[in-house]
Amino acid sequence: MLNSCVMHRHTGPAPGIMVWDGIGYHSCTPLVRIAGATLNQLWQRVEAAWSAVPPKHIQSLFESMPRRVAAVVFNNGGYSGY
Numbered sequence: 001m002l003n004s005c006v007m008h009r010h011t012g013p014a015p016g017i018m019v020w021d022g023i024g025y026h027s028c029t030p031l032v033r034i035a036g037a038t039l040n041q042l043w044q045r046v047e048a049a050w051s052a053v054p055p056k057h058i059q060s061l062f063e064s065m066p067r068r069v070a071a072v073v074f075n076n077g078g079y080s081g082y
Contacts, residue, residue, distance in 0.1 A: 068082050
């Protein structure tokens, strides 16, 4: 098999979760299950959860994206430390 086809195992706390990792893992805020009986109720609860995230925290995540993307590119799409 070509080396370019081999994906190395992700060693982070939760594979494939970058933004959620920034919000949930590093801020020590547990991810919560959002129960909803209807799609409308689910969306209302999701909107309420997002509204509870401080804008300053969202801004810091937004500002960190160029650094995070550069780290992923530098590691050829592999584990970047984020």
